[in-house]
Amino acid sequence: MQNATVMAGGHIRFPLGTITLLTAIYAAGYLAWERSAWGSVEIRDLIGNLAFMPLNLAVLTLNALASRLSVLDPGVRRALRLLAAGAAAVFTGNAISVLYLVAWQQNPPVSWADLFYLSDSLLLVAALLCFPLARRTRLEFRKFGLDAAMVLAGGGTAIWFFSVRPLVASGESNLVVTLLAFAYPLASMVVLLGITTVLLRRPTDGNRLAFGLLVGGVLTSIIADLTFNWVLVETGGRSASWIDAVYLLCYVMLIASGEWYWRRPVPHVARPTLRRPRIQPLSPLPYLAVASTYVLLLSTALQPWIDPVSGLAIGALLVTALLVARQLLAVRENVRLLTETAARQNERRFRSLVQHSSDVIVVIRPSGEMRFVSPSATRVLGYDPAELVGRPISAVLHQDDAERSATFFAEAMRAPGVTGPTELRFRQPDGSWLHAEILATNLLGDST
Template identity: 30%
Template sequence: MVPRTGRRTAPRVPMALLRDRGMQALLAVALLGVAWYAWPLAGLPVLIAGYWPIQVALDVVLAAGSWRVWRHPAASATTRRFWRAMTIAAALFTVGDLVQAVQSARDLTVSGLVSGNVHLVFIVAGVSVPLWAMLTHPIRATGRQRLVFWLDAATVMTAAAGFIWSFMLSAVVGAALSLVLLNGVLAALMLILFFGITKLILGGEAPFRPVAAGIALVGVALTALGVGVDGLAASANPAVFMLSSFVPCVIMAACPRAQAVEMGLAATAPQRSRRRPFSLLPYAAALATYAAGLLSLAQDGLSVRSWGLVLGSLLVTLVVLGRQITSFVDNAVLLRRLGEQESRFRSLIEHSSDLTVITDRQGRMTFTSPAVTRMLGYAPEELLGSGLRDLLHPEDVPAAAAGGSWQGRVRHKDGSWRWLDVVATDRHDDPSVRGLISNARDITDARAFQEQLHFEATHDALTGLANRTLFHRRIADAAGVADAGALTGVLAVDLDDFKIINDTLGHHVGDRVLVTTAERLHGCVRAGSDTVARLGGDEFAVILTGTTPAEAAATARRIVATLTEPVTVEGHVLVVRASVGVATGPGGRARTLLRAADAAMYEAKRSGKGTMAVAGS
């Protein structure tokens, strides 16, 4: 089973907020404030006298909370930038409300609740600072994701425009020009503010956590409703006006506190949370628009028939939204599973000891797994678009071209050759591959070990010459030559009086003499075409391919002369002579030539040591 390491921590956030003392204090203030304004026990002058000081206190809480998030050690650069702007905005709100509190203290009437010019300047300036941070926030989306962002943003902005018209602008139609202009400016600011928040939430890398973002949205929405109440309820019902301003301020003051709690929770128990590939914000905006429309219709009145149509439209929309969200959730689950499978496949590929290469029909590499770095020294991107054939040893190109399973040498980045065992599968017809898949493993060490075993099985351990087994194999190969005109020479070489060296000076000295003899024999024949073998003890043999009787005899004389030269071993100057028998004839008679050369060698020994004899002469 796959461990559930990516569980979301969101269920823990509400409990953490409820346990936080700051949030508890703000909740208590909100409850007391709602009770104070909804069921006032004091007279109107007392309510008005406390209204602006309470606003100032909430501004200070907002500024302190924003400053705390701004300076939080776990905050990213984007988060710091936004909350720095919020700190400045809260400071401007504090100054503006403080000025208004001083001015209103001299007039404890309903007119004292209306903002003065200085207060409006500070409020507008305060709103502009975070608004600029929102508008300049980059959109982390490309292609169709960018299109989806703009469609979702358009949905939210349309709903926001409907709210602003219904609760702010429609009420001042036909009013004084100054009031219309004021509300128009505030409406434009609110609309821009909604766009900025929407951009932060939907654009990627939002500077606030999910719960804090939700609190901010509620606060901004209620602020917009409160602005709509301004001027209408201030004189008719001052308590409602003060309540409509108090509640959004408490909610906005709670926003940075929630952000700090969420960031602290993530820092103490970091867990990677998966982000939904879709947002519910546009659908919430659509439902909120329906709710506002129903409220307005209920106030203005509708016929029974119209109510049926409106409610039916709402239910149909709810069903459609539910079906679409269900599809989104299903798609999100499929995307998550696909992502998990892709991550598992990528992990298998990245940590596999085998190399996987995909080549197109022209032999160009379109994919190489990370194992190519360990195996051949190349970075995967270095080989993309280059031809696989360019890396192959020329002798192994035909084997690779044949496809299927093959073994060959591939050039390492350092210039050396590595032996690879390759299994190729043709997947050109597979749309997800469209190429030839080659899975390869490095067999250089295994190949070297096999070659070492083969060498040891066919060569003398002391001298490195071919042993009796390989010598007879070469004799058999020569006997199988179809060209009857090709001559082969066989030389039988035997050291004279070698037993005396072993008996008097020891076998280790005798071994050194045998090694020197092997080196000198190699120097007397043609490299690559002739074979020198040690048949056992002090017996040696030579096969000369493509030779003549004269060349074979000349080689035998070189051997006799070379071996006569003294050998110095551990201070002992030794003269080693050899008797050589020579036989030359067609390659098909190689076995007969060996017997003839051996007989000629004994004839040389009888005629005098350190001499040669030619068979048949």
């Protein structure tokens, strides 16, 4: 491990990862205490709430400090501020829980703390959508809203069917606990939809390790929240020691993310606006929500068979399945048309650029065959471009340059960007040789 270094002014700068390591040690100590079963139930509940508050403050502080770094992308800085606000909301919720324990000696299954815990999910989704993505348009946000509505409707139906309906039927739980058991998994589903949307749209920010740790921490928190909800429904209480271990793992990852953003930020690089249409992949979650709802409907309608409801349910399922299949085919066709349109636009732009260029521009296939030759070849080389298209470029090169040209083009195909310059000899129609300096640009990654 690196030694701590002393900065100008006497401030000590600890090695990168120190805060994360201390957090992991703190988490291990807490779990060891929890397994020791030391203290009364009241003391254990109090320590259980107090123990997470320093972690909330660590996430808040690290993200707030990182959000002040001007080298980061403005979208990343907004996201970090929202993450800090979410950590503040969780800290407030934990403080309210401690107040219940200290002032009123209560650990209720439902309290005002839940309002702050749930608000953290909304802030988290907003933070995820602030990260710079490959493309962000008003239409994309509308699509996200519709996807979120479908996931909420489908997920809410499943939660009602498996959790809320049995609770209401049994009469063993009050309405507020039932609503809370409904709210937490819904919030987790919205966060999961936000993560899926961001990953499918490929964040363009260079802080990949920090972002990966953030996503890992959020996914871990979703697992912990859903498990917490199950325990709340089954026992009516909040305590479950092994759930704390999952939450602690979540905090280790979130603190590591904040520390990386703060201590090793990747500077923002201005990227040119892409003119070519970018095809955005579809999120699978809305379709899974629709499928799960129909599975529940079909399983209920067929056991037992209820005429005519069961028949109508089967018909609705078939019509919806065909509609989804038709939509997927339409999307596939639209993707093909967009790709062809982009290719034609790029080809027209390319031809307009090279038509009057004084340099000879040649597009070569990986096999060495000339695919396009600019009109300036007539003036410079003495050939009509149509004579050269379809022939290997080696056919007009000096045989003594064959090995050097093969090495040059092989290097150009391996390395993206510009390769060269190098000098090669080209045979002209009258048998003379033209010494020319050439550059190669690798466009193999360009599908158009």
